[in-house]
Amino acid sequence: MSRDYEAIGIEEVRAAHQRISSHIHRTPILTSSTLDTAFGCQVFFKCENFQKSGAFKVRGAFNALLSLPTEEQARGIVTSSSGNQAAAVSLAARALGVDAYIAMPKIALQSKVAAVERYGGNIIWVESKGQVPTSEEYDATAEAIRDRTGANLVHPYDDLRTIAGQATCALELLEDCPALEVVLVPVGGGGLLSGTCLSAAALAPAARVIGCEPEMADDAQKSLRLGEIVPQTDPRTIADGLRTSLGELTFPIIARHVDDIVTVSEEAILMAMRHVWETMKIIIEPSAAVPVAALLEGLVPADAGKVGVILSGGNVDLDSLPF
Amino acid sequence: MSRDYEAIGIEEVRAAHQRISSHIHRTPILTSSTLDTAFGCQVFFKCENFQKSGAFKVRGAFNALLSLPTEEQARGIVTSSSGNQAAAVSLAARALGVDAYIAMPKIALQSKVAAVERYGGNIIWVESKGQVPTSEEYDATAEAIRDRTGANLVHPYDDLRTIAGQATCALELLEDCPALEVVLVPVGGGGLLSGTCLSAAALAPAARVIGCEPEMADDAQKSLRLGEIVPQTDPRTIADGLRTSLGELTFPIIARHVDDIVTVSEEAILMAMRHVWETMKIIIEPSAAVPVAALLEGLVPADAGKVGVILSGGNVDLDSLPF
Numbered sequence: 001m002s003r004d005y006e007a008i009g010i011e012e013v014r015a016a017h018q019r020i021s022s023h024i025h026r027t028p029i030l031t032s033s034t035l036d037t038a039f040g041c042q043v044f045f046k047c048e049n050f051q052k053s054g055a056f057k058v059r060g061a062f063n064a065l066l067s068l069p070t071e072e073q074a075r076g077i078v079t080s081s082s083g084n085q086a087a088a089v090s091l092a093a094r095a096l097g098v099d100a101y102i103a104m105p106k107i108a109l110q111s112k113v114a115a116v117e118r119y120g121g122n123i124i125w126v127e128s129k130g131q132v133p134t135s136e137e138y139d140a141t142a143e144a145i146r147d148r149t150g151a152n153l154v155h156p157y158d159d160l161r162t163i164a165g166q167a168t169c170a171l172e173l174l175e176d177c178p179a180l181e182v183v184l185v186p187v188g189g190g191g192l193l194s195g196t197c198l199s200a201a202a203l204a205p206a207a208r209v210i211g212c213e214p215e216m217a218d219d220a221q222k223s224l225r226l227g228e229i230v231p232q233t234d235p236r237t238i239a240d241g242l243r244t245s246l247g248e249l250t251f252p253i254i255a256r257h258v259d260d261i262v263t264v265s266e267e268a269i270l271m272a273m274r275h276v277w278e279t280m281k282i283i284i285e286p287s288a289a290v291p292v293a294a295l296l297e298g299l300v301p302a303d304a305g306k307v308g309v310i311l312s313g314g315n316v317d318l319d320s321l322p323f
Numbered sequence: 324m325s326r327d328y329e330a331i332g333i334e335e336v337r338a339a340h341q342r343i344s345s346h347i348h349r350t351p352i353l354t355s356s357t358l359d360t361a362f363g364c365q366v367f368f369k370c371e372n373f374q375k376s377g378a379f380k381v382r383g384a385f386n387a388l389l390s391l392p393t394e395e396q397a398r399g400i401v402t403s404s405s406g407n408q409a410a411a412v413s414l415a416a417r418a419l420g421v422d423a424y425i426a427m428p429k430i431a432l433q434s435k436v437a438a439v440e441r442y443g444g445n446i447i448w449v450e451s452k453g454q455v456p457t458s459e460e461y462d463a464t465a466e467a468i469r470d471r472t473g474a475n476l477v478h479p480y481d482d483l484r485t486i487a488g489q490a491t492c493a494l495e496l497l498e499d500c501p502a503l504e505v506v507l508v509p510v511g512g513g514g515l516l517s518g519t520c521l522s523a524a525a526l527a528p529a530a531r532v533i534g535c536e537p538e539m540a541d542d543a544q545k546s547l548r549l550g551e552i553v554p555q556t557d558p559r560t561i562a563d564g565l566r567t568s569l570g571e572l573t574f575p576i577i578a579r580h581v582d583d584i585v586t587v588s589e590e591a592i593l594m595a596m597r598h599v600w601e602t603m604k605i606i607i608e609p610s611a612a613v614p615v616a617a618l619l620e621g622l623v624p625a626d627a628g629k630v631g632v633i634l635s636g637g638n639v640d641l642d643s644l645p646f
Contacts, residue, residue, distance in 0.1 A: 028351070030373075049604045050353075050603075050604055054604060111601075274641060277606060277641060278434075278641065280373075281372045281373055281377060281605060281606040281607075281637035282604060282605055282606065283600060283604040283605065283606060284604075314604035318597060318600060318601065318644075318646055319646065321641075321644070323641055323642065
């Protein structure tokens with residue numbers, strides 16, 4: 001394990017940032033005095049809901065594609081995703097004029113399916129025994145597409161190119177707000193969290209990085225406590241981006257660097273989401289509300305001071321809002 | 324008529340801006356390449372939905388209050404409003420430690436009533452014969468409160484202090500985007516539109532200022548065409564901020580300076596609102612969607628080039644969304 005995560009550091013993150021920065025938005029950091037008062041700390045919201053495709057995932061998608069030699073790029077790209085990764089890879093592939101093949105679950109949000117179609121991605125439905133496909137079922141479908149098309153497989157989180165890409169989000173956040181004492185990040189497969197760990201370790205080693213996940217999908221907390229990957233089974237959370245298990249590459253980075261992983265209730269996720277919509281007038285998806293829910297539930301140290309929160313995405317179905 | 328509007332110019336707008344700027348946000352200007360492609364022009368969205376109280380109205384509210392001598396300020400402030408003005412005046416009064424009295428219609432959105440209560444404003448319900456109070460009914464209630472409390476009456480739009488305050492929004496927009504060729508503004512009572520006219524006349528005289536209103540409340544277009552104020556009766560539009568009639572002070576400024584007033588359907592307002600939510604991940608209220616609907620309906624010249632849009636507010640009831 002150690003070999004793989006030692007293979008990536010802040011140099012790779014900076015190289016990724018240079019590679020992708022003309023293709024992505026440097027998203028703004030918003031603040032809200034109302035929320036600061038409510039939470040008792042000063043919060044800096046990194047708005048990846050404003051990112052291209054509506055989520056941070058384009059960072060990893062572009063980095064993975066642009067890391068390939070030109071002749072490999074031309075063969076296209078395959079990935080698996082419940083939604084945001086799907087749209088991100090489709091967008092990146094279209095921008096570079098190559099094909100995207102996406103293994104998606106049948107339960108994906110309609111808005112996320114529509115985004116893939118809008119960006120011209122080819123959807124292949126994942127066959128699954130349960131309602132939510134397992135990581136193995138996702139991977140099997142993606143590998144079958146790769147074998148059939150010759151396109152390049154890029155894992156949605158367990159890929160060093162993906163991790164380095166996602167790490168550029170915290171890189172920007174810490175460049176813009178170097179004095180952060182805590183950084184809160186949602187954790188699903190761990191791509192964003194492991195990337196944040198890498199950037200924070202180099203740029204703000206004193207900052208505490210805290211992963212935030214739903215109680216109903218608390219595999220990352222269990223994995224951290226047990227010291228090995230505990231797969232997520234039957235996740236029933238509304239945070240549709242956080243239902244996956246940690247990966248062989250993301251877990252060791254997280255285990256080494258993260259300060260804590262906290263879990264939040266479904267009620268807190270909904271309340272936090274609504275709070276951000278009403279107060280900040282911005283649209284965030286349930287997964288992005290998870291770190292805000294951690295603040296709402298008082299899970300962050302009272303003396304936190306300056307807290308960075310990565311609002312990971314803003315893709316929701318307006319036709320079926322949870323409130 | 325001419326006497327009154329000649330009494331205010333860009334000097335008053337600049338003075339207002341200086342007076343209020345420590346109390347308000349200089350709101351960001353956002354762009355969207357997706358919407359630019361959809362509309363065929365380059366659109367600069369001035370995000371007053373991010374303004375304190377969730378709407379531009381605090382500009383006029385602070386300017387009116389801060390224009391008063393200190394001993395007058397202490398007697399408090401009275402206004403009438405369907406919602407955003409109510410919250411804005413309550414917020415400004417609280418910031419300065421004085422009382423606010425608000426004449427509100429019983430049909431005001433629950434979220435707007437809650438905002439007034441949150442800011443400590445005192446609500447007095449307007450007695451009305453119809454479902455929506457007339458301007459006369461609003462004014463009568465506000466005047467009765469003034470007589471009873473001794474507080475200072477500030478009209479929500481037909482007051483030079485209010486107009487100068489609202490004009491600071493376009494002042495900022497045109498300072499940040501001096502090359503705008505068209506500025507689109509929603510029009511209800513005309514405070515924002517008349518203020519925009521004043522700032523544009525001084526800062527960007529070549530820019531076309533276009534007022535945008537619902538077909539279902541098209542009194543401003545009728546007034547402009549007839550050359551005199553046509554009161555709005557029974558407005559049935561979802562754009563709850565645009566149901567009022569023009570005022571004796573706002574009308575002549577608009578009549579002199581505005582380039583056109585266009586109207587949009589209820590369907591276009593809803594579609595535009597949804598489009599902005601989904602594409603830009605920001606929450607705008609129906610009134611703010613009206614200028615976007617004008618773009619959607621192709622009512623803006625095809626060679627418009629750089630178009631400024633004032634997104635006037637973002638206060639909606641999440642429990643009763645129109646989609």
